[in-house]
Amino acid sequence: MAPSGSRSIKKGCQRVLYWIPVLFIALIVAWSYYAYVLQLCIESIEDTGEKVIYLLVYHVIFIMFVWAYWQTIFTKPMNPLKEFHLSYSDKELLEREDRGESQQEILRRIAKDLPIYTRTNSGAIRFCDRCQLLKPDRCHHCSVCDKCILKMDHHCPWVNNCVGFSNYKFFMLFLLYSLLYCLFITATDLQYFIKFWLNGLPDTQAKFHILFLFFSASMFSVSLASLFIYHCWLVCKNRSTLEAVRAPVFRHGTDKNGFSLGFSKNFRQVFGDEVKYWPVPVFSGLGDGCSFPTCLVNLDPEQPSSPTGSNPANKGAAEGRQFPSKPLRESQSRLLTSTPSWSESDSATDKDRKGASNPGMTIENEA
Numbered sequence: 001m002a003p004s005g006s007r008s009i010k011k012g013c014q015r016v017l018y019w020i021p022v023l024f025i026a027l028i029v030a031w032s033y034y035a036y037v038l039q040l041c042i043e044s045i046e047d048t049g050e051k052v053i054y055l056l057v058y059h060v061i062f063i064m065f066v067w068a069y070w071q072t073i074f075t076k077p078m079n080p081l082k083e084f085h086l087s088y089s090d091k092e093l094l095e096r097e098d099r100g101e102s103q104q105e106i107l108r109r110i111a112k113d114l115p116i117y118t119r120t121n122s123g124a125i126r127f128c129d130r131c132q133l134l135k136p137d138r139c140h141h142c143s144v145c146d147k148c149i150l151k152m153d154h155h156c157p158w159v160n161n162c163v164g165f166s167n168y169k170f171f172m173l174f175l176l177y178s179l180l181y182c183l184f185i186t187a188t189d190l191q192y193f194i195k196f197w198l199n200g201l202p203d204t205q206a207k208f209h210i211l212f213l214f215f216s217a218s219m220f221s222v223s224l225a226s227l228f229i230y231h232c233w234l235v236c237k238n239r240s241t242l243e244a245v246r247a248p249v250f251r252h253g254t255d256k257n258g259f260s261l262g263f264s265k266n267f268r269q270v271f272g273d274e275v276k277y278w279p280v281p282v283f284s285g286l287g288d289g290c291s292f293p294t295c296l297v298n299l300d301p302e303q304p305s306s307p308t309g310s311n312p313a314n315k316g317a318a319e320g321r322q323f324p325s326k327p328l329r330e331s332q333s334r335l336l337t338s339t340p341s342w343s344e345s346d347s348a349t350d351k352d353r354k355g356a357s358n359p360g361m362t363i364e365n366e367a
Contacts, residue, residue, distance in 0.1 A: 174281075
């Protein structure tokens with residue numbers, strides 16, 4: 001068999017294996033639905049009012065949970081726009097250069113026309129050899145997806161997808177509703193779990209479903225609560241999981257708070273400006289994922305300053321625009337110019353910055 005055929009079979013088997021964790025979650029959820037609705041509510045609960053209330057609340061949480069999980073799984077991660085890919089002539093020029101410094105000179109020339117402000121630890125331009133592109137800020141290459149993912153947070157095996165710019169809100173809502181789902185089951189199943197040990201339940205198969213339902217829901221609640229709290233902290237600080245492990249590097253050095261604009265602006269960057277869309281698994285975040293507003297103590301002298309005003313843009317308009325004339329969408333620019341209607345905690349972020357004593361430091365509109 002040809003090597004290419006063997007690789008295709010191997011990749012096919014890997015794709016099937018990647019769906020096993022998702023299938024496991026689906027089976028657990030299907031069993032929990034059967035155990036709670038049929039065995040607990042219909043078979044075990046005698047009070048009609050209690051039964052109806054439990055079923056109504058349960059199904060609202062269940063629908064939101066499944067909807068958010070579906071969106072997290074099947075929302076395609078966004079990749080860098082064509083402006084960040086090397087042209088054919090640039091590829092040839094890069095391939096002809098053997099020395100790393102000469103290649104960096106070429107990449108720096110190309111990066112001058114793009115809203116790129118982060119660097120590698122050595123200060124070099126972030127370049128992906130596999131995708132042949134200059135990585136936008138907060139973009140990373142996923143070894144599982146074999147693609148560069150915009151604002152990549154992590155690759156999650158439980159959703160068989162990369163969590164990044166396009167589906168991070170869905171992932172947060174998935175954690176929230178799955179936690180509420182487990183907590184609600186634990187709370188409403190508790191009294192019947194106690195009756196099980198006091199021999200107060202009929203001797204049917206329902207008693208064993210009630211027992212295992214309580215144990216599984218309570219255990220999942222603990223793990224989901226810790227994960228949800230951690231990601232809430234990341235949202236408040238405007239960091240991804242990768243950035244929390246390794247802080248982004250700018251020309252002036254490492255800055256763990258480089259993308260933080262204060263609590264409310266950080267939150268709105270993920271969930272958007274309209275409150276009515278916050279609890280719903282539909283995309284409402286700000287920006288296009290290729291450029292982000294950031295607070296810098298020292299401006300990057302190699303990058304031109306960018307105007308704060310730009311027109312509203314959809315995906316098609318974003319793909320057609322030229323950098324750096326409009327490096328931020330209008331929605332992202334509002335984070336720098338608008339006054340939010342609810343309180344912020346910008347001062348806490350400012351205290352963490354080096355050079356905060358400089359009274360002339362302002363929030364710059366850049367990548």
